[in-house]
Amino acid sequence: MSFPVDRRHFLALASAGAGTLALAACGGPDTSGGAGASKTADADFSNVKPAASIDFWTNHPGKSQDVEKQLIDKFQKANPGITVNLVTAGSSYEDIAQKFQTAQAARSGLPAVVVLSDVWWFRYYINGNIIPLDALTKQLGVQVSDYRDSLVKDYQYGGKQWAMPYARSTPLFYYNKDHFKAAGLPDRAPKTWDEFAEWAPKLAAAGVAQHAFQYGPMAGYAGWTMQNNLWGWGTGWSKDWDVTCDSDDAVAAMQWAQDSVYKGKWAGVSSKDQADDFAAGIASTTLASTGSLVGVLKNAKFTVGVGFLPGGPKASTSVCPTGGAGLGIPSGISKEQQLAAATFIKFVGEPENAALFSAATGYMPVRKSADMTEVLAKTPQIQTAIDQLAVTRVQDNARVFLPGADQEMGKTAAKILTQQGDVKTEMAALKKTLQGIYEKDVKPKLTA
Template structure:
């Protein structure tokens, strides 16, 4: 198991087989492309009324027999309903002790979270529930999910085989609170024809500064684009991907619970972005979806989830390049954030139901099923031992995304752990890029907002 992260003192203002794949079948696997990563900026239902997490000491499941029936709640990320249904059916057919039912609990992570909160008060909880990277911690502090260490040992799950950075995303207080499931990272996408027209080397830029030097050549290449580059929609990915820029400049949103988003490195990163949009004019902010903008030829490059890959490949009439996220003047690695969703087990169900859920969880996240889920959605296989050869043969670009996982960085507390933290960051980035406000003043406002969230919604529950 990866080393858990620990809190700091806060500065506050107060059995399924993978089908053989070719390029055509790979591109046709999901109507949503390779699975859109549903990272909404909504703050969603409040968790502030909770009493705080219980002790993370090991629970004892020895001698507990699994319940005969449980449900799994999912929003089917990346159009995964069919493959999830197949995995549930395969599990039910593989044994006769546990019957799992798949429940569509919402259209996105926020709707699932709202239904889960309602069930916490009214009953009808699932055995397994899907929780995004910005949702699971809310249910940890609200004492609504169990630490998984003991129960995963009980069902003999090989947790060492999970990709370490993905597994570490769900660790706090020396315990594991969820297991990675639908996981992705952002990558740098570019139009190889535009690169050639501009006389650029066929690769992603190593740093954002290098890309800034390339941008005038791309703008002058006569490719007919609206802009050279589009940033993500502020309502979605901005809080996720801006971590890359902040880390590359040597900054961060937070250091543990200490909010650092308004310190000079992060301000410098946002100022660099502001100039590209509002001074030099080669960059813009998408009014739709940056992956669609790229595949239509409206821009030459963008940053988007690995879940955008199949949609881009299917729609583009040009060769698509894929590269690691660029670094910055202070750091080139690790500057790529992880993202996506995991699966947790509710606290207020019976131990028998919890053991049944863990038994199914072991099956669901096996290396074989991790590949099957990836093939159907585009999320990165969560298991290190997963055989990805057919995936890579069908779409070689996915190898870049898989390779980048080795240098993925666990997200900052300020985004992943603070309820509404993602939205607070995205709102601030939007003010600078779309309204041309001063980065220092805006990020100071964001810091105060994040500190208020910590002081009101998190710190009292951790005390």
């Protein structure tokens, strides 16, 4: 299922007909009906006055509601002519996507600023539901070059900027230093999963926790975090447009994960939130977003350690994906609202405010010039997340560009890790599903 088109070319080719993506059939909201990205031109805002009131839709990523309120208060003091209404649009990125879809269909009630995750925002770009920000960033003097390159470039498609980084993260390896000490283990994250497999029995023998390691809920972000395992085994969900989840290496990676639960019996699967389980001492280690860092440090009654993600038998570096969300502006609102929205997005991304948001959540400081001295003095673990950013890897096409694929990956992982399904069978079924999505919903747009 190979198709020689890279990511940027793919989205540059997206036409008005891309609105026919059958997202609902793949577990996500139907985002059809837009004008199409190729017809969304830069607008002229030179004679526009910003709206007096705008809505900001968010799911408060990383439990950020308090700091979001703080940022809004700061913004309104600096911009007394603009009121920002903080709207809880759901508890997850998927909730926001559904609410945004409903507002698009009704052609009313749209926000001015909306949080869009890594696997949802490009769908709205394809359908013309969000505007390019280039004219606004130029008019407002936004220093785009001061944003961290790997984060801001995630939203550059078709030669334009479609969102700005906001709650950006990588997974981190979290470990309980007290448990490691009790088990006689070194005070560091394991370099590979094989090394951790040697450590896990020692943690179990020490009787320090219910599980040596806790996987996250499979219905959550298994498609995101398990890229680490697949990449470590020398494969992935896909390579470019080739779906590779049924390869021998992919099956071996997922078999290893299943064995950690059923044969080794040292790993568990969280029913709610693995970061909360870890902070409660239920598990000695876990993989969780950097956005969970501050909450874990606050709630844990033990000394928390963090490290880079472990590698595998074939790759020990560049096995960590980026993720999270950016801030976008809908196309179906007035220029006055769009200008006010861009003014707010600029403010949120200013270096001082980027540092403030990072300090409150543990997410990446999205600006290069953000002064993290005070933040790191209080939370030195954030430096590990910043350092790991240099060895992150672009996510697999299959996860971020195939509509609904993330949910399908989660379902497959759940069958393997919570129902002990046959790994080879489940991964072959997943390939069939992903290839079907590609053939029906993506490939026709590439050849249009």
